[in-house]
Amino acid sequence: MHAHTAIAAQPTRVLPGPQATAMPMPRMTPSRPFAANDADPLAAIAQLRVFDREQAIFAEGETADAVFRVVDGMIRLYKLLPDGRRQIIGFLQAGDMVGLAFADRYLYSAEAITASTVQRVPRSQLDALLDSQPSLARRLLSVTTSELVAAQDQMLLLGRKSALEKLASFLLALSRRAGAGRAIALPMSRCDIADHLGLTTETVSRGFTKLKTSRLIRILDGGRVELLDAGALAELADCT
Amino acid sequence: MHAHTAIAAQPTRVLPGPQATAMPMPRMTPSRPFAANDADPLAAIAQLRVFDREQAIFAEGETADAVFRVVDGMIRLYKLLPDGRRQIIGFLQAGDMVGLAFADRYLYSAEAITASTVQRVPRSQLDALLDSQPSLARRLLSVTTSELVAAQDQMLLLGRKSALEKLASFLLALSRRAGAGRAIALPMSRCDIADHLGLTTETVSRGFTKLKTSRLIRILDGGRVELLDAGALAELADCT
DNA sequence: CGCGTGATTGAGGTCGGTCAAACACTGTGG
DNA sequence: CCACAGTGTTTGACCGACCTCAATCACGCG
Numbered sequence: 001m002h003a004h005t006a007i008a009a010q011p012t013r014v015l016p017g018p019q020a021t022a023m024p025m026p027r028m029t030p031s032r033p034f035a036a037n038d039a040d041p042l043a044a045i046a047q048l049r050v051f052d053r054e055q056a057i058f059a060e061g062e063t064a065d066a067v068f069r070v071v072d073g074m075i076r077l078y079k080l081l082p083d084g085r086r087q088i089i090g091f092l093q094a095g096d097m098v099g100l101a102f103a104d105r106y107l108y109s110a111e112a113i114t115a116s117t118v119q120r121v122p123r124s125q126l127d128a129l130l131d132s133q134p135s136l137a138r139r140l141l142s143v144t145t146s147e148l149v150a151a152q153d154q155m156l157l158l159g160r161k162s163a164l165e166k167l168a169s170f171l172l173a174l175s176r177r178a179g180a181g182r183a184i185a186l187p188m189s190r191c192d193i194a195d196h197l198g199l200t201t202e203t204v205s206r207g208f209t210k211l212k213t214s215r216l217i218r219i220l221d222g223g224r225v226e227l228l229d230a231g232a233l234a235e236l237a238d239c240t
Numbered sequence: 241m242h243a244h245t246a247i248a249a250q251p252t253r254v255l256p257g258p259q260a261t262a263m264p265m266p267r268m269t270p271s272r273p274f275a276a277n278d279a280d281p282l283a284a285i286a287q288l289r290v291f292d293r294e295q296a297i298f299a300e301g302e303t304a305d306a307v308f309r310v311v312d313g314m315i316r317l318y319k320l321l322p323d324g325r326r327q328i329i330g331f332l333q334a335g336d337m338v339g340l341a342f343a344d345r346y347l348y349s350a351e352a353i354t355a356s357t358v359q360r361v362p363r364s365q366l367d368a369l370l371d372s373q374p375s376l377a378r379r380l381l382s383v384t385t386s387e388l389v390a391a392q393d394q395m396l397l398l399g400r401k402s403a404l405e406k407l408a409s410f411l412l413a414l415s416r417r418a419g420a421g422r423a424i425a426l427p428m429s430r431c432d433i434a435d436h437l438g439l440t441t442e443t444v445s446r447g448f449t450k451l452k453t454s455r456l457i458r459i460l461d462g463g464r465v466e467l468l469d470a471g472a473l474a475e476l477a478d479c480t
Numbered sequence: 481c482g483c484g485t486g487a488t489t490g491a492g493g494t495c496g497g498t499c500a501a502a503c504a505c506t507g508t509g510g
Numbered sequence: 511c512c513a514c515a516g517t518g519t520t521t522g523a524c525c526g527a528c529c530t531c532a533a534t535c536a537c538g539c540g
Binding site: 079081082083085086087089100101103107108130134135137138140141144145146147148149151152153154155156158159160161195196197198238 | 319321323325326327340348374375377378380381384385386387389391394395396398399401438
């Protein structure tokens, strides 16, 4: 079935932090509330780390000694059942945070899909920062809350949508995150998409060809997809 | 298919708040961090409201002008697709919070399953409280984070588990919340359970009879269920 | 008692999974 | 430049878990 193998957990190289001015700021959306002209206390204490394609960042069950924020690239978060079935909890892009579960162990695994740069903030330093800067907690609350909203949408998708509806919803969600432009990057494999939508690789592939022959999407080079009729896709996705 | 009808949105009666000493305190778990001997700033400004069985508390799309905390009873949160398909996001019990999505509109509906008592905290007052009492944000962050953890478990369930595995996981999760004692209350209907697990009423019913004939559970009076072999259920649930 | 609602059971259909083969792409070595 | 292997995607044929439709059952209530 799935292999789900990833290479060693050590980052390719660790850049010395802090380097507050060098790193790109997350976009200004409700879910990523650190605006460019806003002080970013996390950046000051974060280490920058670079991970290769398919490299593990942390694994479910490991001691959760740090939180991460994605600067560049794409990360998958997933949970496994003992027999190997995998559910991808989410795909993270620039600005997203990982590991904000205040448990002593990570409750899911994280792997880089593309070569990725992340900020790493040790848990102890985050706690200290939360003490010295109370407004940070409200920001993190806001971030976590919008993650929760996304999770609830995903529950509706997983529990109640058909294969084609799931695929349309997925493409639209990616498109909304990417912002303007009808072409979106799909660096993840069909298997990743399947494990995110509760389907199989084959069903995802059939869905893509159906959307292609219906002239709703077009496959571009480099694994990019152009949404030819976002309205029809939204109709298919049954709103959301 | 489903009816999903609920009666008027007005609470049966509104009790004058605050009445800090009269209301039961949530239990001491990581997800409900307001311990009994701990100051509870929310209780001080909350209005107590009582809702009848099957009564709506708020609906998806309404202006989100308040957050709620359940004092007693059971609440269902759900999202609907335009054609009426329903996904129950969660069942809330004493101590759980609702409406903590910092959007201007509720993103799901809430209805009382049993007669329920909830604390109602207007959004504006909550904001003020967050300003005057920064530690509250960290508590809410902790609450929201554990809701997110539960949501991720539910994604794994919805995306990757079989009908029987879903049912076993559901019963175990309820049992863990209820704490000691192998009997758990199931005030919600088979249809509610189905809409929570991404199944149909019939499949849930068949699952219950299969668990009964396998001597893993026993149905007691009053819609209560006794877990006869939690170990075997956990095995079935494929961990989690 | 008769009715209404929800739960259970049964029979049959279907969407998506499983298994398998063909295809496409990429890099590697001759 | 091609041959080839290796990996991931697509397509096909078949199957089964779950859904659909429908009848029966159980329980509470006027």
